[in-house]
Amino acid sequence: MAKDHRAGSKVRGEKLPAILMASHLLEGDTVFKTDAGWTRDPSAAKIAHDAETAAAMEAEGKAAAAANLVIDPYLVPVDLTDGGLPVAKHFRDVMRQKGPSIHPDMGKQAEFPPLR
Amino acid sequence: MYRYDEFDERFVRERVAQFRGQVERRLDGSLSEDEFKPLRLKNGLYLQLHAYMLRIAVPYGTLNSAQLRMLAHIAETYDKGYGHFTTRQNLQFNWPKLKDVPTILELLADVEMHCIQTSGNCIRNVTSDQFAGVARDEVEDPRPTAELIRQWSSLHPEFVWLPRKFKIAVTGAEHDRAAIMVHDIGLKLKRNDQGAVGYEVIVGGGLGRTPMIGKVVREFLPKDELLAYLEAVMRVYNSEGRRDNKFKARVKILVHETGEEEFRARVEEEYAKLDGPTINAPEEEVERIAAYFAAPTYEALPDVSQVLDQARAIDPELDRFVEQNSFEHKQPGYIALTIALKEIGAVPGDMSADQMRAFADIAEKYSFDEFRVTHSQNLVLPHVKKDDLPAVHAALKAAGLASANAGLITDIIACPGLDYCALATAKSIPIAQAIAKTFADQERQKAIGELPIKISGCINACGHHHVGAIGILGLEKGGRENYQITVGGDATEHAALGERLGPGIDAEDVPAAIEAIVETYLAEKQGSESFIETVRRTGPEPFKTGFTAFIESRAVESEAAE
Structure with missing residues (x-):
């Protein structure tokens, strides 16, 4: 079976800070790991500043995938805005944080304030 | 149009019930x-960047109004109010939820x-000429063949x-x-x-x-031998096609690596072993299918319409x-309308x-x-009376569907690209939009004439960029989206693969690069040559020269800006 997915971040170089991103099983929507579980709000994503936290989040992601909550969790390297919010370094991950560029009325950009 | 018989109906209903069970088991964690x-x-x-995506089969691109109304209902109730026609003549919904599927x-x-045969390693939905049964240059309507293959391959x-x-x-057709x-x-x-x-x-x-451009393995296969011959081709592919490397697994690689002559010999050898009559469809079945595609009851009309x-x-x-969107119909007094x-x-x-x-x-x-549905992501009304055209145009215009x-x-083909697709390496749709806006002027478009631009947002080429007269391929380079441009691709009987003009460029430079390519065409054009005819005659060299000059001018501009 061919892969129908190109999972994982494509960022080369510095991998931290990072957030953990996945697809929600039921909705297919992009979700982000928080301390309490998962959120659809890109500004509420938990940020790993060190390798230990990132590894722990990744392990939690794998457990959530095994528990059929999410699909394809992976760490996404981010830059922090002046307000401390995580913006993905790679344009593909940014697209997932926002929604389709051709439809500002759809996806997260339509529901949540921009990451500033 | 083909209508389901009791077997088709039962088969499809069983598949729905089976998938419902599979989704339930996925949701309760057993899968x-x-x-x-x-x-x-x-x-x-599929699972895409923002949501699941459901691809619906439109066998050989033929639909009726009840089907489209149902697609509208699904779009509104279970999606975000729209659907997307693809280069495979199918329709995709971009936002369904798993539980609703x-x-x-x-x-x-x-x-x-x-949605059967729209994914996976099977024989996919068969595609065909959008003017099937209508075109004057047609030997025979291809849809009964397509339907026969559908029934055989499902x-x-x-x-x-x-x-x-x-x-x-x-x-x-010719x-x-x-x-x-x-x-x-x-x-x-x-x-x-x-x-x-x-x-x-x-x-x-x-x-x-x-x-790859396909190879003719049989110049003439008698019509009633079709299924057995296809079975021979499929058997050779199924047993010899590579399963060790996904990128070398398509039959084109097998034909290429085996060699055309040897591949043909293997197919003929396999074909000789098959018991044709047990595989080929009985004549009455072929006739039964063909009857569904009988021409509608046309009125006897003069070919010229005074009303129109x-x-x-x-x-x-x-x-x-x-002038721009009509296609000559074999029946006097009618046209097909794109x-x-x-x-x-x-x-x-x-x-x-709503549309x-x-x-x-x-x-x-x-x-x-x-x-x-056409593979160019357009629709066709196959049998419009010329007398009705003013009314049809007015109704299309009211619905925002009268683009001439x-x-x-x-009229650009673009895959969904990075706006939706999990495989994409770059955006595709915004490039098409930017080019369309650059060339929005109707007179300018008319002066340039026929020019199929095809854009893919990754190497998998859903946007058919290799066979675009101008092809655009979006890739990632150094953490940015980067676009390679080709000219000379052709998807018709003159099939050819486009040739790259030079290095890849940034997204914002693509419209101006296309303008430079068009300028080269207008300068090189002889008589009433279309773009592709000019490229065929001149080769890509003048276009490469023009493109190189464009890249250099951009470099000078950006240096000046710094």
Whole structure:
């Protein structure tokens, strides 16, 4: 079976800070790991500043995938805005944080304030 | 149109029930994603960047108004109010939720539709000429052949787990509008010297990361031998196609690595072993299928319509629309009409639920309740009375569907690209929108003439960029989106792969680069040559020179800016 997915971040170089991103099983929507579980709000994503936290989040992601909550969790390297919010370094991950560029009325950009 | 018999109906309903069970088991945790993925893919359900995506089969691109109304209902109830027509003549919904998909499939089954053979390593939905049964240059309507192949290939026990996906296209016309030279198998209905109807069989074409033009493996196959011969081709592929490397698994690689002569010999050897009569469809079954595609009851009309001529004389918009979007019909007094889903600035191939309903009414009232999807992401009303054209144009215009640019530089094919697709490496749709806006002026478009631009957002080439007169491929380079441009690609009977003009460029430079290429064409053009005819005559060199000059001018500009 061919892969129908190109999972994982494509960022080369510095991998931290990072957030953990996945697809929600039921909705297919992009979700982000928080301390309490998962959120659809890109500004509420938990940020790993060190390798230990990132590894722990990744392990939690794998457990959530095994528990059929999410699909394809992976760490996404981010830059922090002046307000401390995580913006993905790679344009593909940014697209997932926002929604389709051709439809500002759809996806997260339509529901949540921009990451500033 | 083909209508389901009791077997089709039961088969589709059983598949819906089976998938409902699979989704339930996925949701209650008894199936893992690894277990579920091949099952959902067998039912056209993908997981994309923002949501699931459901791909619905439109066999050989033929639909009726009840089906389109159902698609509108699904779009509004279970999606975000629109659907997207693809280069495989299918329709995709971009936002369905997993729990709703079994219900969507149930609704589709109510109008004889499904998502089978739209994904996975099987024989995919068969595609065809959008003017099937209409074109004057047609030997025979290709749709009965396409339907026969659909029935033969659906759940064919030998071919449900091929090395890779397998796409078949059929045309019955002299001019190839179905891109048969770049399919795994291309079939062309033709007559031999004795006047008998049969097929030219082409194998091993394809796009993707290793584009190839197909090879003629049989000049003439008698019509009644089709299925046994296809079975021989599929057997050779199924047993010898590579399963060790996904990128080398398509039949084009097998044909290429085996060599054309040797591949042909192996197929003929396999064919000789088969018991044809037990595989080929009985004549009465072929006739039964063909009867569904009988021509509608046309009125006997003069070929010239006074009503239309008078309306065109006073309405320049109608006149331009008819001039650009109509296609000669074999029946006097009728035309086939292309509805370009390519309004300037729109998403190529997208249609809103409101447009679907309006268009369903138009097809029902003015085109014998039938329309077609083209591989260029447009629609076709196949049988419109010329007398009705003013009314049809007015109704299309009211629905925002009267774009008079079919075949022109703004009638661009674009895959979903990075805006939706999990495989994409770059955006595709915004590039199409920017080019369309650059060339929005109608007079300018008309002066440039026929120019198919095709854009893919990754190397898999869903946007057919290799066979675009101008092809654009979006890749990632150094953490940015980067676009390679080719010229000279052709998906017709003159099939050719485009040649790269130079290094890749940034997204914002693409429209100006296309302008530079068009300038080269206008300077090189002789007489009434179309873009592709000029490239065929001159080769890519003048275009490379023009492109290099464009890149240099950009470099100077950006240096000056710094």
